Amino acid sequence: MQVSSNQFKQAASVKLADPNVQKALRNAKGKLVVARSRSILELDNFEEIRDAAARIRDFGLLHMDVLLEEWEKKAVAAGTIVHWAETPQQVNDMVIEIARKHEVRKIIKSKSMLGEETNLNHALETAGLDVRETDLGEYIIQQFGETPSHIIAPAVHKSKDDIADLFALKHGRPRLDDIAALTHEAREILRPHFLDADMGISGANFLVAETGSTMIVTNEGNGRMTTTMPRVHVAITGVEKIVPTLEDISLLLRLLTRSATGQSISNYLSFTTGPKRPGDKDGPGEFHVIIVDAGRTTVLASEIREALRCIRCGACMNHCPVYQNIGGHAYGWVYPGPIGSILTPAYVGIEKAIDLPNASTLCNQCGVVCPVKIPLPDLMRKLREQQVQKNLRPWPERLGLRLWAWTATRPAVYGFLTGIAARLGKWLGGRERLLHRLPAAGSEWTASRDFPAPSGKTFRELYAKHRNKGTR
Amino acid sequence: MKVGLFVTCLVDLMRPSIGFASLKLLESAGYEVIVPVEQTCCGQPGYNSGDRKAAQALAKKVLAEFARCDYIVVPSGSCGGMIRAHYPELLAEFPELKAQVEAIARRTYELTDFLVNVARVDSVPGQFSGSVTYHDSCSGLRELNIKAQPRALLAKVAGLSVKEMQQPEQCCGFGGTFAVKYGEISSRIADLKCEDVQSAQADALVLGDLGCMLNIEGRLRRRGDKNIRVLHVAEVLAGMTDPVQDADRRTAG
Secondary structure, eight states, rough: OOGGGGGGHHHHHHHOOOHHHHHHHHHHHHHHHHHHHHHGGOOTTTTHHHHHHHHHHHHHHHHHHHHHHHHHHHHHHHTTTEEEEEHHHHHHHHHHHHHHHHHHOOEEOOOOHHHHTTHHHHHHHHHHOOOOOOOEEHHHHHHTTOOOSSOOOTTTOOOHHHHHHHHHHHSSSSSOHHHHHHHHHHHHHHHHHHHHOOOOEEOSSETTTTTTTTEEEEEESHHHHHSSSSSEEEEEGGGGEEEEEHHHHHHHHHHHHHHHHHHSSOOOEEOSSSSTTHHHHHHHOOEEEEEEOTTHHOOOHHHHHGGGGOOOOOOOHHHHHHHHOSSSGGOOOOSSSHHHHHHHHHHGGGGSSSSGGGSOOOHHHHHHTTTTTHHHHHHHHHHHHHHHHTTOSSHHHHHHHHHHHHHTEEEEEEEHHHHHHHHHHHHHTTTTTTTTTOTHHHHHHHTTOOEEEEOSOHHHHHHHHHHHHOOO | EEEEEEOHHHHHOOOOHHHHHHHHHHHTTTOEEOOOOOOOOOOHHHHTTTTTHHHHHHHHHHHHTTTTOSEESOOOHHHHHHHIIIHHHHHHTOGGGGGHHHHHHHHHEEEEHHHHTTTSSSSOOOOOEEEEEEOOOHHHHHHHHOOOHHHHHTTSSSSEEOOOSSOTTTSOOOOHHHHHHHHHHHHHHHHHHHHHHTTTTTTTEEOHHHHHHHHHHHHHHHTTTOOSSSEEEEHHHHTTTOHHHHHHHHHHH
């Protein structure tokens, strides 16, 4: 996907002013936050499960090399054809090559965020292939010609009316007003494509080392059809998705669906272990898995490695006060919200996403809800430090911080300057005791807020008087 | 027992009454209070802006100034959280300071936490005729588990009743430098907080962090709400709820 993360501020401003987006976001926030908070009550040891999940993910990351080789051995034994891709470009090239070899014309896709990273649909279409998204949200987004704004609810920024208009236009049928009817119509439109597609493409939520399987978690059933109906199936997934055992998967699933949508369990869990075997009723004749690096091993070797624990539930964005107000598109790449503010600079380059690690209040609501305990604010702070070390911050900010540190380590100078500021502020605040306009960086504050004026003298001055009086 | 009062830079500059209220509460709980006069800032602005060196210089300064105190009390969950939750990581590069850093992290308390869990006060001097709604500031809540403490203390204030808002734990959008780097987003988040505060229909909004106070009050006033008072929990507990008058009184004396 094109990276537009450095237009974050302007994009956020547009979203803040869009009443449709605001309404859709408000609606989604209510539903997802409440659903999660209810469903975790079903677990009486939720915090212990989170600890265990973090350990499982860390174990997988720490032993990634060994576990991936074990996975490959099992997968190959089951008949899977395994590919290793270092870059997004290689992923697209590999998929196109497989498609050419099998004379594929039509491809159906189940959801893949990694496919968004590599801009797979565009590459496939450019190669002359017909690509159909089959996840309902992804289908809607593809029809709009947009990109997902959320990792599990790609069309969360659209209202029912937006979608009703879209379907009437694209399907050439009478406009429907009922969500169930709209969904039914999408099924009818999609069904023939499932039946005559030559190739299916999916992602994978996890790779199971002990069985050599890929695994996906879905609700709509499109994932099951994508992985079993076409004659060729290609799964693409990142190296970090490796998990040692099925038992580990069962623990992670207790957290994944609850954190994502508030469901105790998803409607479908699909494990794929090799292609169709003799005697199997269905399944692809050929099953390819492309294991992708695309920046992950660099993150693994860095101070933000915990970000790779992510199991893509979306809870951090659902609970983020910034995401809740601007939605996902402003973040400018595949992954929005707190986890996106870490993965985007890590995968596309720190200088291409300067705003993201800074565009957080560090309220840590994300860290509190993360099912695998990624210390998201700490990682954002690490990236802020890297920006400073690489001289990527604007000079007025650097100068301001330097001056602040210089004075704050010199109490006499500090006391003198704050004494002036306290008096000046009080005088400017007048009888209302409010400052309506501040200069320089302060103007961002006073554009939409007043600034309560200081009360006139500093604590240190008043305390010195108070103490003198006391001892006299 | 010597308690060091870390006033915080914002309180020093903006609203000294919070510092004096803290002093009064600690003294009336029977502690000898030391206020190191050289104190300035805990280093959080630098730390959260990626200027690790600046933050380290200030953290070392705090370490030295409060070395002789049995406890360090801070009328801010944010600055208290900085010392307790972040100094160990910030100063990890200086192994020679390890013992000192661990000690200060262990001995530092947010004001209401200290009054409830260390001082175990039975009563507070303040009285307040009216209702308040309490906002849980993020750092205090999620780094120091400050939630029940201020409410337990407010319940002891004569004449005061608490009216909870719908989402007291929702961030107000301040976020330190975030408020000036992303003012428009910050202000929108503050708007939602203001709506929640207003719908609680209390006479005052009370909270434990001056940064969030400035943000929420600033947005409330710009929205045209001149009525609801915005007070620090220390001011309410100490019965010093008119900061300007209080400061004037002190300077007049």
